Amino acid sequence: MAEYSIEIEHLVKKFGSLVAVNDINLSIKKGEIFGLLGPNGAGKSTTINMILGLLTPNSGKILVNGIDMQKNPDVAKKQIGIVTQETVVEAELTAEQNLMIFGKLYHIPEPELQKDINFALELSDLTKFKHSYAGTFSGGMKRRLEVSKALMHAPQVLLLDEPTTGLDVQNRSGIWDLLRKINKEQNVTILMTTQYLEEADQLCNRIGIIDHGKLIALGTPAELRQKIGVGSIIEVSADREDLQRVAKAFDKAGLEPKILSNKVTASGGSNATKKIEALVKEISTMKISIHNISMHEPTIDDVFLKLTGSEVRDTAGEYTSTRGSFMAGRGR
Ligand SMILES: Nc1ncnc2c1ncn2[C@@H]1O[C@H](COP(=O)(O)OP(=O)(O)OP(=O)(O)O)[C@@H](O)[C@H]1O
Ligand SMILES: [Mg+2]
Numbered sequence: 033m034a035e036y037s038i039e040i041e042h043l044v045k046k047f048g049s050l051v052a053v054n055d056i057n058l059s060i061k062k063g064e065i066f067g068l069l070g071p072n073g074a075g076k077s078t079t080i081n082m083i084l085g086l087l088t089p090n091s092g093k094i095l096v097n098g099i100d101m102q103k104n105p106d107v108a109k110k111q112i113g114i115v116t117q118e119t120v121v122e123a124e125l126t127a128e129q130n131l132m133i134f135g136k137l138y139h140i141p142e143p144e145l146q147k148d149i150n151f152a153l154e155l156s157d158l159t160k161f162k163h164s165y166a167g168t169f170s171g172g173m174k175r176r177l178e179v180s181k182a183l184m185h186a187p188q189v190l191l192l193d194e195p196t197t198g199l200d201v202q203n204r205s206g207i208w209d210l211l212r213k214i215n216k217e218q219n220v221t222i223l224m225t226t227q228y229l230e231e232a233d234q235l236c237n238r239i240g241i242i243d244h245g246k247l248i249a250l251g252t253p254a255e256l257r258q259k260i261g262v263g264s265i266i267e268v269s270a271d272r273e274d275l276q277r278v279a280k281a282f283d284k285a286g287l288e289p290k291i292l293s294n295k296v297t298a299s300g301g302s303n304a305t306k307k308i309e310a311l312v313k314e315i316s317t318m319k320i321s322i323h324n325i326s327m328h329e330p331t332i333d334d335v336f337l338k339l340t341g342s343e344v345r346d347t348a349g350e351y352t353s354t355r356g357s358f359m360a361g362r363g364r
Contacts, residue, residue: 034098037062037111037189037221038083043092045078045245052078054245056092062188065215065222067236069229069332075245076225077117080193083223085109097188113182113220117193121174121181123167127158130166131181138185152180156210172203176210183214190214192224196231208235229332239332241339248339256335263304265334266311269295269323278322281314290337297337300327 038060045053053075060066070076081087083094085105094101099108122130131152135145153159156176175195182190196204214220226232232239233253241249249256270278278296282289285307287298300307308327315322
């Protein structure tokens with residue numbers, strides 16, 4: 033038995049002169065919920081589509097449960113359940129009929145099929161909607177139906193491409209619960225992509241951060257946070273035209289500032305509280321009007337900022353969280 037559900041070695045995909053996936057090495061352990069985190073155009077879907085056998089790599093190797101995707105695609109593909117980035121439920125069919133079609137595609141025999149459908153509906157909390165048309169479902173219900181559809185052939189590995197993008201908070205947490213349940217109760221290994229830092233942080237056992245086709249960090253959320261170093265993150269928000277002067281105050285207080293669109297941030301180091309006192313003093317002598325000063329424990333947002341030097345948008349789009357960990361729109 034292979035120890036890993038998915039092994040990727042030196043994976044490369046080019047589209048013309050664009051290197052969409054640039055020499056990625058990655059092993060997903062059996063039983064993990066692994067999150068591939070990255071902004072628009074980072075290469076998440078391209079990576080997933082190669083693992084699914086939908087795209088052919090320029091070079092590199094992919095093993096699914098030890099089976100080589102290039103050499104033995106039919107057997108390798110059977111190991112995987114897929115939830116693609118675009119929703120693909122049949123609106124004109126009921127939940128049951130959607131699952132039925134899929135089961136028939138996989139040649140599940142009739143008596144078993146009905147049992148499997150009922151189980152899938154139960155799992156995704158859609159039993160009440162068995163005979164309702166999928167077209168009437170909310171975004172979250174459609175997603176849950178897709179997830180249960182992807183599990184109809186009892187795969188050991190589930191791949192999901194941005195399963196919660198565009199969903200509201202409630203529907204998103206419904207998907208998280210479902211994925212946790214599938215992982216725990218069905219022993220399904222999960223590889224998912226996400227643009228949401230908070231999602232990766234809360235749901236995934238390990239995270240790989242991908243940017244410009246390269247894997248730039250890999251580890252548990254706690255390990256990634258440690259990359260920031262000790263101490264809290266200090267943030268000061270102010271009018272855009274004042275940010276340079278705020279950064280100067282950071283300098284004077286012995287902090288290394290990073291200027292973002294509406295704030296200046298720095299890692300507080302081992303004596304963050306003392307530093308913030310010094311910073312407040314500097315700012316008050318400069319007579320800058322400040323919107324907010326705050327200190328928080330490092331998050332995955334801060335890791336991303338440190339690694340890429342790019343800002344994570346914190347107010348855009350339909351997604352809002354306590355800290356607004358939203359990366360969509362950071363596209364190039
Ligand atoms: N079929 C294609 N032909 C040409 N370029 C492509 C193709 N598919 C993807 N790309 C490019 O490859 C890069 C990676 O795209 P990919 O779709 O993998 O990103 P992503 O991380 O999934 O982004 P998103 O969050 O927007 O879904 C992008 O620059 C994209 O424009
Ligand atoms: Mg994508």
